[in-house]
Amino acid sequence: MSPKTLLAAVLVLAASARAADPTKEELVGMLKTIDDRQRNGGDYKALIYLEQKEKEKADIVREVIVYRRDESDQLMFLFTKPKSEEGKGYLRINKNLWSYDPGTGKWERTTERERIGGTNSQRRDFDESRLAEEFDPTFEANEKLGKFDVIRVSLAAKPGVDVPYPVIKLWIDPTNSNELKRQELALSGRLMRTTYYPKWNKIYSASKKGDVWFPGEIRIFDEVEKSNQTLVLFKNVDLNPLDGNMFTKAWLESKSR
Amino acid sequence: MIARLVVLVQIALRNLFASFINFIIGGIILVGTCTTVVGGGMLDSLDRSMSRSVIGSVAGHVQIYSTKSKDELALFGGMTGGDPELAAMTDFAKVKTALETLPNVKTVVPMGVSGALITSGNTVDLVLARLRDLYKVRDGKNVNPDLADLSGPALTEQIAAQKAHVRQIVNVLKGDYTKAKVLLKKDTEETREGEEALARVSDDGFWAGFDTDPYGSLEYLENRIAPLVTDSDLLFIRYAGTNLDTFQQSFDRMRVIDGQKVPEGHRGFLIAKFFYENNMKLKNARRLDQIKEALDEGNNRVIKGDPVLERLVKENQAQTRDVILQLDGIKTAQVIAALQKLLKTEQTDFAELLTSFFTTDDQNFRERYDFFYKEIAPKLQLYRVKVGDSLTIKAFTKSGYVQSVNVKVYGTFSFEGLEKSPLAGSMCLMDLMSFRDLYGYLTTDKLEEMKALKAGAQAKEVSREHAEDDLFGGGDVVEAQATAGVIDDKAQLSGTGQAMHQEDLVKRVYSREEIENGVVLNAAVMLKDPARLKQTIADINALSEKDGLSIKAVSWQDAAGLLGQFILVAKLVLFFFVGVIFVVAMVIINNAMMMATLQRTQTIGTMRAIGAQRSFVLTMVLVETLVLGLVFGVLGMGLGTGFMSYLGSHGINATTDIMYFFFSGPKLLPTLSAGNLIAALVIILVVSSLSTLIPAVIATRVSPLRAMQTDE
Numbered sequence: 018m019s020p021k022t023l024l025a026a027v028l029v030l031a032a033s034a035r036a037a038d039p040t041k042e043e044l045v046g047m048l049k050t051i052d053d054r055q056r057n058g059g060d061y062k063a064l065i066y067l068e069q070k071e072k073e074k075a076d077i078v079r080e081v082i083v084y085r086r087d088e089s090d091q092l093m094f095l096f097t098k099p100k101s102e103e104g105k106g107y108l109r110i111n112k113n114l115w116s117y118d119p120g121t122g123k124w125e126r127t128t129e130r131e132r133i134g135g136t137n138s139q140r141r142d143f144d145e146s147r148l149a150e151e152f153d154p155t156f157e158a159n160e161k162l163g164k165f166d167v168i169r170v171s172l173a174a175k176p177g178v179d180v181p182y183p184v185i186k187l188w189i190d191p192t193n194s195n196e197l198k199r200q201e202l203a204l205s206g207r208l209m210r211t212t213y214y215p216k217w218n219k220i221y222s223a224s225k226k227g228d229v230w231f232p233g234e235i236r237i238f239d240e241v242e243k244s245n246q247t248l249v250l251f252k253n254v255d256l257n258p259l260d261g262n263m264f265t266k267a268w269l270e271s272k273s274r
Numbered sequence: 275m276i277a278r279l280v281v282l283v284q285i286a287l288r289n290l291f292a293s294f295i296n297f298i299i300g301g302i303i304l305v306g307t308c309t310t311v312v313g314g315g316m317l318d319s320l321d322r323s324m325s326r327s328v329i330g331s332v333a334g335h336v337q338i339y340s341t342k343s344k345d346e347l348a349l350f351g352g353m354t355g356g357d358p359e360l361a362a363m364t365d366f367a368k369v370k371t372a373l374e375t376l377p378n379v380k381t382v383v384p385m386g387v388s389g390a391l392i393t394s395g396n397t398v399d400l401v402l403a404r405l406r407d408l409y410k411v412r413d414g415k416n417v418n419p420d421l422a423d424l425s426g427p428a429l430t431e432q433i434a435a436q437k438a439h440v441r442q443i444v445n446v447l448k449g450d451y452t453k454a455k456v457l458l459k460k461d462t463e464e465t466r467e468g469e470e471a472l473a474r475v476s477d478d479g480f481w482a483g484f485d486t487d488p489y490g491s492l493e494y495l496e497n498r499i500a501p502l503v504t505d506s507d508l509l510f511i512r513y514a515g516t517n518l519d520t521f522q523q524s525f526d527r528m529r530v531i532d533g534q535k536v537p538e539g540h541r542g543f544l545i546a547k548f549f550y551e552n553n554m555k556l557k558n559a560r561r562l563d564q565i566k567e568a569l570d571e572g573n574n575r576v577i578k579g580d581p582v583l584e585r586l587v588k589e590n591q592a593q594t595r596d597v598i599l600q601l602d603g604i605k606t607a608q609v610i611a612a613l614q615k616l617l618k619t620e621q622t623d624f625a626e627l628l629t630s631f632f633t634t635d636d637q638n639f640r641e642r643y644d645f646f647y648k649e650i651a652p653k654l655q656l657y658r659v660k661v662g663d664s665l666t667i668k669a670f671t672k673s674g675y676v677q678s679v680n681v682k683v684y685g686t687f688s689f690e691g692l693e694k695s696p697l698a699g700s701m702c703l704m705d706l707m708s709f710r711d712l713y714g715y716l717t718t719d720k721l722e723e724m725k726a727l728k729a730g731a732q733a734k735e736v737s738r739e740h741a742e743d744d745l746f747g748g749g750d751v752v753e754a755q756a757t758a759g760v761i762d763d764k765a766q767l768s769g770t771g772q773a774m775h776q777e778d779l780v781k782r783v784y785s786r787e788e789i790e791n792g793v794v795l796n797a798a799v800m801l802k803d804p805a806r807l808k809q810t811i812a813d814i815n816a817l818s819e820k821d822g823l824s825i826k827a828v829s830w831q832d833a834a835g836l837l838g839q840f841i842l843v844a845k846l847v848l849f850f851f852v853g854v855i856f857v858v859a860m861v862i863i864n865n866a867m868m869m870a871t872l873q874r875t876q877t878i879g880t881m882r883a884i885g886a887q888r889s890f891v892l893t894m895v896l897v898e899t900l901v902l903g904l905v906f907g908v909l910g911m912g913l914g915t916g917f918m919s920y921l922g923s924h925g926i927n928a929t930t931d932i933m934y935f936f937f938s939g940p941k942l943l944p945t946l947s948a949g950n951l952i953a954a955l956v957i958i959l960v961v962s963s964l965s966t967l968i969p970a971v972i973a974t975r976v977s978p979l980r981a982m983q984t985d986e
Contacts, residue, residue: 062761063761064761064766066727066730066731066733068728068731068733075721075724076724076728077724078724078727078728078731080727080766082761082763082766095763097763097766097767098723098727098766099720099723099724099727100723100768101677101720103767103768104767110493110496110497111497111498112501113496113497113501118668118678120677120678120679120680121666121678121679121680122417122418122680123403123666123678123680124403124496125393125395125668126395126399126500126501134676135670135676162742162746163742163743163745163746163747163748163749164746164747164748164749165746165749190752193752193753195752195753197746197752198742213741213742213745213746214752215745215746215750215752216752216754217752217753217754218753218754218755218756219753219754219755219756220755220756220757220758221758222758233754233756234733236736236741236745238738238741243738246738248731248733248736250731250733252731253759253761254756254758254759255758255759255760255761256758257758257760265489265490265493266406266489266493266496267489270415270417272763272767
């Protein structure tokens with residue numbers, strides 16, 4: 018093979034490789050797929066197991082029911098186990114995330130970075146996904162994640178959108194748009210959390226007339242306190258309609274009365 | 275022998291002022307002795323006053339804690355700045371019973387020191403939370419023990435007052451938005467949303483229908499109006515959980531200032547008065563207090579030209595919002611009328627009026643101060659937490675989860691003589707039961723419950739290092755079809771966990787056994803005879819080893835952490851300083867005596883020629899120096915004693931917060947002990963003698979022949 022032919026072959030290969038990289042539109046399409054899959058037209062209730070590991074401490078273990086009404090953008094958490102946590106909860110109304118402790122009867126407005134139940138999980142890990150609405154994607158690289166061929170995408174928060182972490186890196190399986198890994202970075206560029214999604218479950222939803230996807234398991238690794246990690250297991254998901262006016266402070270209070 | 279000594283002393287006295295060199299040596303001895311007397315006396319006085327502060331405020335004479343602790347006990351903070359990690363003493367009652375068998379142990383006070391953040395929400399949050407609680411009382415759903423006795427017309431009146439207050443806040447916020455729009459040309463989606471929400475709640479219709487759905491209306495206010503105000507603040511509070519009954523009896527410098535002691539066996543909280551005034555009082559009022567305190571100090575301090583006081587005045591002028599948001603419509607009108615009269619103005623803008631009012635100078639300050647406390651303060655909530663209120667404390671437990679408790683504030687307290695010390699005045703006191711709730715010690719039951727939950731989850735362990743291989747290395751299919759289930763909320767809730775009845779907790783009386791049978795982190799041991807401290811510490815440690823108590827005893831000084839080491843460091847500095855003085859003194863005395871000896875070669879040679887032995891010459895030189903040291907040393911002691919007696923009668927003012935703690939009050943009145951004087955004299959005589967040894971030996975080597983040759 019002459020040098021000219023070799024050069025031509027390399028250029029063709031490079032061009033075809035570039036052509037394989039997803040365009041911005043394709044990336045936005047993937048984000049929309051991720052968002053749409055998790056969205057349910059009606060109500061949603063999930064029984065979740067939370068486990069937090071920290072250095073030299075006994076594991077924190079919780080069970081919590083997460084209620085969601087995507088149509089009106091409502092979200093609520095009710096802790097059910099252990100007994101000492103029973104009746105505690107969170108309620109999101111508009112941009113406010115309230116935490117409630119029945120032991121004191123007090124409501125407190127918390128921040129987007131509130132550690133749910135003292136774990137590394139945050140409100141957004143359980144809420145409706147809005148990646149396409151809140152972020153602009155940029156392709157970064159083709160990579161391997163275990164045995165999976167994935168693409169690494171960098172997401173930058175759109176101007177004026179209030180998000181806890183302005184930069185997110187996503188590792189997506191381009192063949193099926195499954196999000197497998199996520200890293201969240203602070204404004205300073207410091208890596209804050211690494212999250213893995215090894216299982217995605219889907220359930221048929223009558224209200225959506227299609228499947229609703231939810232992560233069967235989430236593994237969160239704290240990148241600041243390196244020894245901290247959280248396991249989130251979705252034990253059960255219930256898509257039956259919820260009570261009409263349950264996303265209120267009064268409803269959550271009534272659960273511990 | 276005595277006759278010889280008398281002769282030598284006579285010679286020494288005769289030669290005392292014979293040479294100028296003796297004056298130099300004497301001067302050095304005088305300064306050295308004076309420094310040693312004053313330094314030693316000051317350090318001993320500081321040691322005594324600081325021990326009073328530390329022992330009297332929280333430490334007791336001896337502190338005990340678990341030998342399994344990761345860190346050493348540091349009651350006032352250690353090297354890392356945070357609280358030390360102490361292992362819990364799980365059976366305090368056993369430890370206490372064992373220690374009280376020791377003859378010098380008077381009592382053992384259980385403790386645990388920790389800290390938490392108090393988040394109160396902003397002004398609107400607080401008003402709305404109160405209004406919500408009042409409606410719950412109306413509907414028979416009350417959970418707030420403070421409102422347990424409220425009913426009938428009093429309740430209706432309070433609801434009306436709170437609603438009027440909210441309406442007044444809405445009016446203020448509307449004004450802010452209008453100003454922001456005009457001045458800052460601020461017109462974003464956020465401001466439009468704010469305006470829209472404010473317009474809705476300003477409408478009479480909103481308030482006319484309020485009572486039909488109070489909780490719905492409150493949620494609208496809480497979620498749309500309260501976030502418009504950004505004055506919420508976080509407050510870090512440090513507390514010692516203790517058996518309040520024993521604490522109050524054992525630490526007899528403790529005085530309750532406002533309110534009352536926590537009744538015996540009750541849950542309750544006492545706020546340190548210093549902390550209460552500085553951190554919980556309305557900032558405008560606190561600034562006025564600070565200015566008044568400065569003017570009352572008596573050092574001819576005036577506002578004009580004083581950067582600190584001028585800054586306080588400026589802050590009061592600029593920060594009037596706390597006052598404005600606290601008043602409802604009626605009270606606002608009353609204060610405006612009163613201010614117009616005082617300031618002789620027709621200004622109607624409340625913010626402008628308050629700014630003019632807080633524009634204080636040396637002429638009007640006292641009049642304005644009195645006016646504030648007479649006319650404005652009674653209409654305000656001066657403190658974030660009032661005595662009698664419940665305080666919600668939220669802390670991270672030792673196991674890492676968040677735990678909150680409500681504790682009733684019974685009063686404020688301070689330690690006599692330490693009223694203005696931030697170190698002694700920043701630690702609040704909490705009952706041991708609430709402390710244990712916050713500490714969150716995992717009991718066997720709790721651990722078993724967690725274990726069962728974990729076993730039920732059947733989750734595999736995944737380490738950070740191998741996460742990607744463990745989770746994606748097998749190439750397993752990621753997607754799975756699941757079946758929707760039915761989640762029954764009621765079945766998930768046992769109904770026993772958080773069914774805490776606040777009212778019952780507040781009223782419940784705990785027995786001494788209940789309080790003491792449980793977890794504590796450390797304990798103060800009060801001694802019958804504090805002089806036998808070291809022996810008692812050894813006794814406690816021996817007893818712990820013998821009975822397997824796993825506790826370690828340390829002195830108050832060690833327990834105080836870095837603070838306790840202050841005296842040690844100060845002593846080292848003094849010793850170094852005195853050491854340097856004496857080394858220099860030794861060199862100078864040595865040289866001076868050498869010169870003096872050489873000058874006296876003829877005399878010494880003649881003395882040797884007429885029969886004086888070498889030992890006589892040696893003793894003569896030494897005695898001369900000792901007499902010199904004694905005379906000037908005594909003079910130095912007298913000077914030092916005079917200086918200390920002046921300081922003792924006038925005192926040294928504590929000019930900084932830390933000095934206030936070390937001095938155990940606003941002034942240190944140092945005293946001198948015989949020990950200080952004797953130590954100084956002994957040191958000076960030893961130093962003088964040592965520095966004379968070489969010249970004395972040289973003097974013994976002067977031969978009569980040499981003396982005569984010199985004469986030739």
